[in-house]
Amino acid sequence: MEIRSTAGKRPEREGERLKQKALKIAMISIHSDPLGELGTRDTGGMSVYVREIGRRLAEMGNSVDIFTRVDRLEGVGTIRPFENFRIIHLPAGPAQPLPQLILFRYLAEFFRNLDLLKQREGTGYDVVHTHYWLSGQIGRWTRKRWQVPHVFMFHTLGALKNRVFGSEQEPDLRIRVENRLTAECDLISAGTTRDKEQIIEHYGAASERIQVVPCGVDLECFRPSARSHSRTRLGLTRGERVVLYVGRFDPIKGVDRLLRAAAGLRREFPLQVLLVGGGEPASSDTRMLRNLCVELSLQDCVTFAGRKTHADLPDYYRAADVLVLPSYYESFGLVVLEALACGTPVVAAPVGVVPDLVRSGVNGWVVADNTPEHLADGVRRVLHMRNERRWPIETIRQAAANYDWSHVAASIEVQYRGLLSKKAALCHAAPESHLSRCGQQLYLNCR
Numbered sequence: 282m283e284i285r286s287t288a289g290k291r292p293e294r295e296g297e298r299l300k301q302k303a304l305k306i307a308m309i310s311i312h313s314d315p316l317g318e319l320g321t322r323d324t325g326g327m328s329v330y331v332r333e334i335g336r337r338l339a340e341m342g343n344s345v346d347i348f349t350r351v352d353r354l355e356g357v358g359t360i361r362p363f364e365n366f367r368i369i370h371l372p373a374g375p376a377q378p379l380p381q382l383i384l385f386r387y388l389a390e391f392f393r394n395l396d397l398l399k400q401r402e403g404t405g406y407d408v409v410h411t412h413y414w415l416s417g418q419i420g421r422w423t424r425k426r427w428q429v430p431h432v433f434m435f436h437t438l439g440a441l442k443n444r445v446f447g448s449e450q451e452p453d454l455r456i457r458v459e460n461r462l463t464a465e466c467d468l469i470s471a472g473t474t475r476d477k478e479q480i481i482e483h484y485g486a487a488s489e490r491i492q493v494v495p496c497g498v499d500l501e502c503f504r505p506s507a508r509s510h511s512r513t514r515l516g517l518t519r520g521e522r523v524v525l526y527v528g529r530f531d532p533i534k535g536v537d538r539l540l541r542a543a544a545g546l547r548r549e550f551p552l553q554v555l556l557v558g559g560g561e562p563a564s565s566d567t568r569m570l571r572n573l574c575v576e577l578s579l580q581d582c583v584t585f586a587g588r589k590t591h592a593d594l595p596d597y598y599r600a601a602d603v604l605v606l607p608s609y610y611e612s613f614g615l616v617v618l619e620a621l622a623c624g625t626p627v628v629a630a631p632v633g634v635v636p637d638l639v640r641s642g643v644n645g646w647v648v649a650d651n652t653p654e655h656l657a658d659g660v661r662r663v664l665h666m667r668n669e670r671r672w673p674i675e676t677i678r679q680a681a682a683n684y685d686w687s688h689v690a691a692s693i694e695v696q697y698r699g700l701l702s703k704k705a706a707l708c709h710a711a712p713e714s715h716l717s718r719c720g721q722q723l724y725l726n727c728r
Contacts, residue, residue: 337690624674
């Protein structure tokens with residue numbers, strides 16, 4: 282983790298006071314409900330990240346409100362999963378899932394409802410943390426109106442997706458908004474050092490305005506256990522070699538490439554491929570993958586397990602011989618961390634956090650790219666090594682040892698408090714004319 286610190290320096294008195302008080306934090310994740318069903322098109326690792334960070338920050342004594350959009354008729358309103366932690370659903374457009382460009386039209390409505398709620402409750406926030414470009418646009422407005430620092434996390438970069446996966450181009454609108462956010466937000470949070478470098482390359486961000494804090498994992502939930510027990514619970518036989526994929530069926534995830542790799546591997550191993558996640562059975566992405574299974578004669582060895590709750594996932598990781606991440610692009614790749622925490626090796630191209638966590642021949646295999654041939658070769662190597670029992674499970678798990686969510690949340694809190702200290706120093710050091718430009722609310726926040 283890359284965290285800038287003031288360790289060794291004597292903080293100012295106001296800075297000391299800021300460090301003592303609990304923070305009031307607003308997080309915005311408009312298009313992805315942190316409590317949504319994992320595996321749907323807009324609900325994946327980012328939803329887990331927002332939910333778990335919010336929960337851990339609240340456990341530290343801070344007050345956290347996560348704002349998301351009403352996208353269904355049931356379950357609308359305010360949910361309090363834990364003390365000091367609320368997930369608030371605000372109306373914006375029709376109560377149904379919407380394509381991102383359509384949803385963009387309703388951002389102003391969402392912000393109006395957010396601002397009205399804040400006024401009604403008389404709530405003041407110390408910091409606003411937004412996730413993904415749609416929420417970032419709302420963060421721009423809150424920063425201006427509420428006069429609070431804005432922390433932004435891309436999660437994926439539109440410009441990079443266009444470069445690595447040209448068949449489905451991200452809209453120009455997204456690129457323009459992301460450029461604006463890069464220039465205007467107070468701090469950019471990046472999941473990996475590679476992510477930071479890509480933000481600098483594609484958006485010209487200043488290095489000092491980006492801090493790296495990775496995703497995390499619940500090490501109590503995602504932990505090793507007897508593979509045989511998990512296989513029995515999932516109805517798998519002991520003799521099969523189980524290859525696992527967990528995630529959405531979005532084309533950029535490259536699931537078709539995993540299936541093509543499996544077509545060659547099944548001639549060498551008694552193979553079972555588990556696909557966990559994806560959309561509805563009738564969705565176009567699911568139909569495409571099912572048709573590919575028929576084309577490759579894989580119907581008898583590929584299981585579409587469907588979407589699972591986060592609590593269900595450890596059994597799938599433990600039952601598998603290997604997790605494969607066949608993506609063209611990942612900003613992080615949370616499933617890699619979860620698999621390793623369960624003692625399951627990983628095969629993947631060097632995307633997201635893979636170069637930081639996976640070591641070929643130690644806890645998996647890093648392949649050159651996500652072509653079916655390279656994926657198959659990586660899986661083949663891992664299966665042979667597992668047959669020889671060369672990898673103790675604890676050695677595999679060790680890579681995830683420093684990624685507990687509580688550590689990640691503590692690092693993010695350092696980001697917030699650093700921003701507030703800088704704002705306090707600016708207000709107290711600036712002449713009166715500058716304070717007027719800071720805004721009255723900012724001055725009051727600094728006092």
